[in-house]
Amino acid sequence: MEGSWSPERAFFLLGEMGQEYGLPFEARPLVYPLFRYLSALAARAEELNLTAFKSPEERLLYAVSEALVLAAFLPEGGYPLADLGPGGGIPGLVLKLARPELEIVLYEAHPGRVAFLEEMIAELGLSGIRAVNCHLGRTFPEERFPVVVARGYGSVEKFVRHARALLAPPGQAFYLWRQEVEPYGRPEGLEILGEIPFALPQGRGLRKLLLFGLSP
Numbered sequence: 133m134e135g136s137w138s139p140e141r142a143f144f145l146l147g148e149m150g151q152e153y154g155l156p157f158e159a160r161p162l163v164y165p166l167f168r169y170l171s172a173l174a175a176r177a178e179e180l181n182l183t184a185f186k187s188p189e190e191r192l193l194y195a196v197s198e199a200l201v202l203a204a205f206l207p208e209g210g211y212p213l214a215d216l217g218p219g220g221g222i223p224g225l226v227l228k229l230a231r232p233e234l235e236i237v238l239y240e241a242h243p244g245r246v247a248f249l250e251e252m253i254a255e256l257g258l259s260g261i262r263a264v265n266c267h268l269g270r271t272f273p274e275e276r277f278p279v280v281v282a283r284g285y286g287s288v289e290k291f292v293r294h295a296r297a298l299l300a301p302p303g304q305a306f307y308l309w310r311q312e313v314e315p316y317g318r319p320e321g322l323e324i325l326g327e328i329p330f331a332l333p334q335g336r337g338l339r340k341l342l343l344f345g346l347s348p
């Protein structure tokens with residue numbers, strides 16, 4: 133059942149998620165930054181045209197929980213990571229909170245969302261993360277990354293095409309796939325290395341984390 137949105141409520145839900153998924157990070161340091169971030173996102177969702185946004189609590193239980201599962205599966209260590217189409221910050225901003233050692237670049241086509249991400253990065257005092265206004269596919273940055281991630285990028289095929297262009301060897305690409313709303317298509321250029329199914333908290337449905345790698 134939904135309680136009123138507060139840091140205590142966020143802490144409770146994060147604790148539940150931590151137990152359910154066996155997440156390898158503590159909930160407590162995540163509570164205040166996530167609370168501030170989700171509260172700001174709720175206030176700006178309409179302006180940013182984030183139509184899927186329902187409430188901070190729903191956002192925590194869907195998008196943030198998926199990002200935390202991804203954070204637990206990423207390779208260990210600090211390395212450059214690109215998030216394609218983070219919109220309001222999923223998964224990249226949440227990855228930075230859970231895995232501060234990562235050096236994250238958020239490539240987002242919508243200028244207003246990029247401005248919001250920049251504001252959040254400054255407000256939360258984060259370093260080693262930046263947002264870049266870029267419509268991938270029309271243009272690609274020169275930078276290359278050992279790890280590329282995304283959620284809600286349109287299709288698995290599109291993700292694989294764009295991730296392929298940005299990956300540096302050995303190269304791993306992780307996609308949070310919502311199989312009931314997004315097509316798989318015919319991904320080409322990367323090899324599928326694994327599919328990790330997981331359940332959203334409180335019976336909110338199933339997701340798959342897809343792992344791709346550069347072909348040998």
Ligand SMILES: C[S@@+](CC[C@H](N)C(=O)[O-])C[C@H]1O[C@@H](n2cnc3c(N)ncnc32)[C@H](O)[C@@H]1O
Pocket residue numbers: 195216217218219220221222223239240241242245266267268269282283284285286
């Ligand atoms: C459905 S939203 C998903 C946002 C976020 N990843 C999430 O899961 O909540 C897709 C986002 O990807 C961005 N996007 C789509 N195609 C893109 C492209 N080719 N280059 C950069 N951003 C793109 C859109 O502007 C939008 O913000």
